[in-house]
Amino acid sequence: MPEAVLHAIEREELERRIREGQEREQRIRDLQAQRALESMTASAKAPTPPPIVRHVSKSAELDASVPTKQPPKRKHTVPVFDWKAALAHFRNLESTPSSPDRQLVKRDRALLAKAMERGSWRRIKSPHGWRDELTALIQEMPNFAPVAQFIAQRLALAELAGAPLHPPPILLLGDPGVGKSHFALRLSESLGTVVQREAFDNAETSSGLRGSDRHWANTSVGALFELIVLGEHANPIILLDELDKGKRGGSGYQPIDSLLTLLEPVTASRIKDLSVQFEFDASYVWYIATANDPRRIPAPVRSRFVEFTIVPPDIDGRLVLAQSIYAATLKRMVPAKGIRSRFRPLTNLQVCRLAWLTPRQIRMTAERVLGAAALAGRWHIEDADLDEALPTVMPSAGKSPPRNDDPGDSFAFVLVRDPS
Known part of the structure; x- marks a missing residue:
């Protein structure tokens, strides 16, 4: 067979093999694409189920925040609400809320949980003294x-x-x-x-x-x-x-x-x-x-x-009342007993000046003079503090202290200077 014919046959055989290889590769690619498509379709139709988690309702979570039984009664206490009714109401707030406002229901649950912490018992006993x-x-x-x-x-x-x-x-x-x-x-x-x-x-x-x-x-x-x-x-x-x-x-x-x-x-x-x-x-x-x-x-x-x-106090009552209101104001504004005890008592003259005021005016004046002493770094009230505070406290309804024209009922303050 002529050499040219042999070369032609070999070339055709080589080309055939190349085509077969290309077709085989194409089929492999098509098969891979088909499998990928089928996998995607299967995932869309049947998604992978999530991991199993035990579900706990909100009611159960809330129940854990309140006692399930009424706490024991404490000494000198009385019940102020029905424990069983409160517990049932607390649990029903989730299943059958009393309002469509979820924030309002949440507030109600929080209030009841706080109320039930100590049970239904509240103190009633008066002090022994x-x-x-x-x-x-x-x-x-x-x-x-x-x-x-x-x-x-x-x-x-x-x-x-x-x-x-x-x-x-x-x-x-x-x-x-x-x-x-x-x-x-x-x-x-x-x-x-x-x-x-x-x-x-x-x-x-x-x-x-x-x-x-x-x-x-x-x-x-x-x-x-x-x-x-x-x-x-x-x-x-x-x-x-x-x-x-x-x-x-x-x-x-x-x-x-x-x-x-x-x-x-x-x-x-x-x-x-x-x-x-x-x-x-x-x-x-x-x-x-x-x-x-x-x-x-x-x-x-x-x-x-x-x-x-209630009749107005007499002069002795006014003096005691002024001292009492001043002491109560000091206790309210300086709660720490150790610090409060460092303040010196008012002088007799200072108590007398406060005694002419109404209780509300005494309180307002006491607040001002205590503030003045604190600002100045003093543990006592000076007469100048009262001089500054008293003019700003006006008598109620423009009234002055009651006047009595009967000389038999007259009185006077006698101020004695301590020679020491």
Whole structure:
């Protein structure tokens, strides 16, 4: 066979093999692409299941933050809410929330969890030395002696019966400046409880004590829920200040009308806070109201109080009251006893100058002179401090101290300089 023909045959064979190799490689690539496509399709249709994790509901998580059983009763305590009902309400807040507002429900759960930390028990026992405390209070504020004596009688009767006291509401009548608010503060210290002031001179709703309605965006719990359910005492003192000055709202409603339920022990034992919708016992609360004109208090409300008319203190009472308010102001502004004890007592002349002021003016003046002493780095009050503070404290309603033209009732301060 001619050589040229052989070369042609070899070239064709070589070309054939090259084509077969190329076709084989193409088939491999096509097969790989097909498998990749099938793998992707299978992944989309049947995704890989996530790892199995045990699901814990939010309710179960919350249950771990509150006791599952009522904590044991402590000495000198009373229950102020139903433990089982509170626990059921706490658990139901997740399954059947009382509001579509998740933040509001979350707030409710947090409040109930805090309330249930110590169980339903709250302190009720008066201090062992309450007799001595009230005796000292009578000596300090003798114009309130009938009130303190009435309270001592009720405490003694409850102590004899071995039952917690449901104190009757007390109404203090008298002119401004006789020390009604200061008496409520001192009484709370004598009874070992707390005091909360609720002013009625600007009150237009009853939300201060029982909370505001849930439909309001800024709804908040009331003072009774804060003091009793979230606090430590079942018997706080609520000072209903200037009860005769409550404003009348729409449709003739007065905030003072809401007191009718609170002032009756039977109904007060099952009141409900309007914001959190939680029922509790407020029948151990001491209600002390102040007023200047009792005729402006609705008769149904006034009839629930035991009334006392407070007369202004005499000169001896004024001197003791001025010293007491100054001491209370110093204690409030300088809580540390070690630091507070370094302040020297007021001089007789300084006490006399304070004695002509109303209790509120004494407090304001005491705050100023203590600040002046602290700024100057002194542990005593100088007469110049009073000179600067007194002119800025104006007598109420432009009144000066009462004048008595009977020479038999006249008095004078005799100031004796210590020769030493």
